[in-house]
């Protein structure tokens with residue numbers, strides 16, 4: 001490998017967050033039954049006319065601006081002609097000569113700058129579901145607005161490609177352009193990879209890689225392909241310009257088609273759609289819709305809240321959590337306490353829920369009470385978690401839950417005394433072990449008091465009272 005350097009460029013397709021499709025009013029809803037979100041336009045019936053969805057343009061413009069692209073003031077769509085069973089009209093409306101955005105750049109957190117060649121709009125195709133001896137076609141996805149983001153070959157290894165994808169996804173989520181859910185297919189990635197002898201300026205022969213369905217898959221596929229090409233070159237053989245498919249089961253790439261078979265798409269301007277003027281007012285509006293981007297948020301969280309390291313990474317990669325954190329600290333200003341509870345029990349509950357953050361119903365004001373009561377000692381570790389579990393997905397009032405479940409922590413010696421005495425009476429073995437100097441015996445006794453009070457005792461106080469009573473010799 002050492003005599004060669006790797007050159008990688010990525011093509012990312014992302015579904016834009018619109019409610020309806022790009023050229024008709026069908027919903028873009030993902031989980032509907034097959035072939036229910038369709039109409040004559042997206043099914044490609046002859047004689048129908050596409051109507052452009054302006055929301056798709058606005059979101060595409062927002063992405064282009066976030067990627068520091070130049071914007072073409074006038075754009076038009078072209079027909080990309082090919083036959084495929086899930087594309088009933090036999091062409092895809094796309095952009096070719098006049099993309100919306102061009103000559104952009106994405107600055108990665110590592111400081112590396114990746115130039116963006118182009119950002120263009122197009123429509124998605126449908127989905128084929130292959131069964132044993134037949135295939136099914138679902139056209140629900142046909143006509144969903146897609147954005148293609150093409151980088152220059154500025155990436156020099158697989159892990160850099162991984163970083164680029166991770167950061168690009170974060171930006172798309174921050175500006176609310178796409179949910180970037182790879183499982184739903186709303187973010188897909190193809191790669192071009194070539195090797196060249198170190199120091200050589202011109203690029204080597206490139207291979208296109210497809211069918212990488214996860215970011216990890218992209219990284220492993222690129223690592224494999226770089227090794228394969230190095231092996232070919234070391235043996236003085238030639239790399240063929242071809243498209244290869246990643247096989248995630250075999251962890252190998254295999255040839256899909258060669259250059260000779262490469263498609264000629266016969267692009268020509270779409271006659272059913274007018275040219276679109278991208279005016280300064282639209283650009284200005286979408287610039288102001290960009291909001292705060294990850295690097296800026298990162299700096300602000302460090303400056304304003306003193307959050308750094310791993311904790312900062314969690315907030316920056318989870319915009320919903322970061323927003324919630326900021327809402328809570330506006331109400332209850334003890335940053336450290338709020339953050340500890342959010343990154344601990346709160347995140348644990350979310351990670352255990354299939355729907356993740358979207359299932360959260362608790363409001364900041366209600367949540368802030370848990371943290372406050374916890375730090376005041378009214379709730380202990382156990383009861384605070386219990387209250388949280390009852391309110392996080394319901395937003396039920398915290399005070400009502402504590403009342404109903406009788407969860408207020410018992411921090412009153414008179415109330416605890418009976419439980420402490422009982423625990424001591426029932427466990428003579430633990431007492432003699434404690435008297436012999438075994439410290440863990442006291443922990444066992446604290447546990448007994450917690451059990452008797454259904455987790456409500458203040459454990460610190462229970463321990464003090466136990467030690468005092470045993471040492472005092474009143475048993």
Ligand SMILES: [Zn+2]
Nearest residue numbers: 024026039042
């Ligand atoms: Zn439709």
